Amino acid sequence: MKPDGVVTAERLLDLAATLFWENGYAATTTRELAEALGVQKASLYYHMASKEDLLYEICMESLVNIHEAVSQAVGEVRDPLRRVQLMIRAHVRSMLEDREKHATMLTELKALSPGRRAEVVARRDEYETLVRGILADAQDATVLTSELPVKQLELGLLNLLNWTIFWYRPGGDLSPDEVASLLERIYITGVRRFWRGCG
Amino acid sequence: MKPDGVVTAERLLDLAATLFWENGYAATTTRELAEALGVQKASLYYHMASKEDLLYEICMESLVNIHEAVSQAVGEVRDPLRRVQLMIRAHVRSMLEDREKHATMLTELKALSPGRRAEVVARRDEYETLVRGILADAQDATVLTSELPVKQLELGLLNLLNWTIFWYRPGGDLSPDEVASLLERIYITGVRRFWRGCG
DNA sequence: GTCTATAAAGAGATAGAC
DNA sequence: GTCTATCTCTTTATAGAC
Numbered sequence: 001m002k003p004d005g006v007v008t009a010e011r012l013l014d015l016a017a018t019l020f021w022e023n024g025y026a027a028t029t030t031r032e033l034a035e036a037l038g039v040q041k042a043s044l045y046y047h048m049a050s051k052e053d054l055l056y057e058i059c060m061e062s063l064v065n066i067h068e069a070v071s072q073a074v075g076e077v078r079d080p081l082r083r084v085q086l087m088i089r090a091h092v093r094s095m096l097e098d099r100e101k102h103a104t105m106l107t108e109l110k111a112l113s114p115g116r117r118a119e120v121v122a123r124r125d126e127y128e129t130l131v132r133g134i135l136a137d138a139q140d141a142t143v144l145t146s147e148l149p150v151k152q153l154e155l156g157l158l159n160l161l162n163w164t165i166f167w168y169r170p171g172g173d174l175s176p177d178e179v180a181s182l183l184e185r186i187y188i189t190g191v192r193r194f195w196r197g198c199g
Numbered sequence: 200m201k202p203d204g205v206v207t208a209e210r211l212l213d214l215a216a217t218l219f220w221e222n223g224y225a226a227t228t229t230r231e232l233a234e235a236l237g238v239q240k241a242s243l244y245y246h247m248a249s250k251e252d253l254l255y256e257i258c259m260e261s262l263v264n265i266h267e268a269v270s271q272a273v274g275e276v277r278d279p280l281r282r283v284q285l286m287i288r289a290h291v292r293s294m295l296e297d298r299e300k301h302a303t304m305l306t307e308l309k310a311l312s313p314g315r316r317a318e319v320v321a322r323r324d325e326y327e328t329l330v331r332g333i334l335a336d337a338q339d340a341t342v343l344t345s346e347l348p349v350k351q352l353e354l355g356l357l358n359l360l361n362w363t364i365f366w367y368r369p370g371g372d373l374s375p376d377e378v379a380s381l382l383e384r385i386y387i388t389g390v391r392r393f394w395r396g397c398g
Numbered sequence: 399g400t401c402t403a404t405a406a407a408g409a410g411a412t413a414g415a416c
Numbered sequence: 417g418t419c420t421a422t423c424t425c426t427t428t429a430t431a432g433a434c
Contacts (some may be wrong), residue, residue: 022309042420044271050411150367159358163357182355188389190387193391239401246399
């Protein structure tokens with residue numbers, strides 16, 4: 001959550017993400033938001049159009065952020081395996097740095113109206129396309145196994161990475177980078193193409 | 200969801216799990232539950248004490264079920280690696296067969312009152328102890344890597360398995376057993392202890 | 399075991415002053 | 417940009433008849 005100096009709209013969005021994640025979107029009331037911001041209920045409506053708008057913006061922002069983070073991380077790098085490793089690191093780091101927003105996007109999507117939900121899902125599909133492309137390149141370069149279709153490589157990877165938001169706590173046993181190292185190690189070893197023969 | 204013949208209390212629990220999972224606990228109203236059951240709102244209270252009771256029972260049931268499923272699956276088997284494989288299969292199968300309850304337990308826990316939440320968390324810890332024990336045995340038998348502490352083996356495994364409830368759909372591309380095979384393959388390859396040298 | 403009727407509280411959002 | 421006051425609707429749960 002951002003400090004007092006920042007514009008109220010931005011503080012409201014961060015605060016909403018925290019409360020939505022901790023208590024759920026439907027269970028979080030405008031009264032709680034107002035109290036935590038230190039204003040009256042009605043004052044919220046100067047900064048937002050509705051409670052649902054907050055949820056929509058949280059979802060979109062988390063997806064824009066992680067897409068940018070991964071795009072930039074793989075950026076100029078050409079080595080296909082290295083690109084997979086950098087993607088994993090950037091995904092985990094972005095997800096954990098932006099934990100409240102990302103978790104809210106992943107768990108409260110169902111609370112959005114159909115139209116807006118579709119917009120968020122479309123954005124998420126775009127991100128998954130980026131991920132799948134990086135995996136497909138590594139597969140084509142024969143550094144990842146060809147025993148599994150790329151869609152299954154993607155499902156396996158996102159399974160392994162995303163569940164982290166449910167147990168990760170800042171200041172816990174593992175730092176974001178340690179989490180990334182652990183998951184990267186398991187995944188890469190699990191799906192890398194090895195030449196098993198001797199010679 | 201169970202058919203009409205079954206006692207109403209049980210049908211109510213199954214129905215609640217479906218609605219809680221689809222729309223969230225807080226967003227699901229007693230009106231919707233009553234309508235879907237085909238009775239009046241007030242009639243619900245003959246079968247339940249409160250809406251929160253339903254959530255509590257759903258959470259407990261899903262955990263009792265998965266604990267039993269995994270216990271029985273590894274049952275008499277002694278081979279440590281085989282036990283890990285059987286655990287993965289039973290976990291995935293139980294989670295997907297009981298999808299609504301399991302998903303509700305995993306995502307709506309925060310809606311329970313502190314006391315009941317603590318009870319559910321204690322049950323979940325028990326299950327995780329079972330999982331960790333099976334992994335530790337395999338590690339001691341040198342069939343799983345010793346490079347990672349058993350706690351991290353557990354985090355990695357549950358990450359890989361649990362996220363499945365967010366995308367699995369009955370009748371989709373993959374059957375529960377195919378999902379289990381995919382995840383088992385990635386995990387076992389990822390954490391198995393290999394002798395890399397030749398000879 | 400299910401009904402009609404209603405209580406009591408809390409929700410999101412708006413009007414209009416300052 | 418924030419306030420007080422309020423509107424309107426929905427919520428969970430109960431009372432008591434059948």
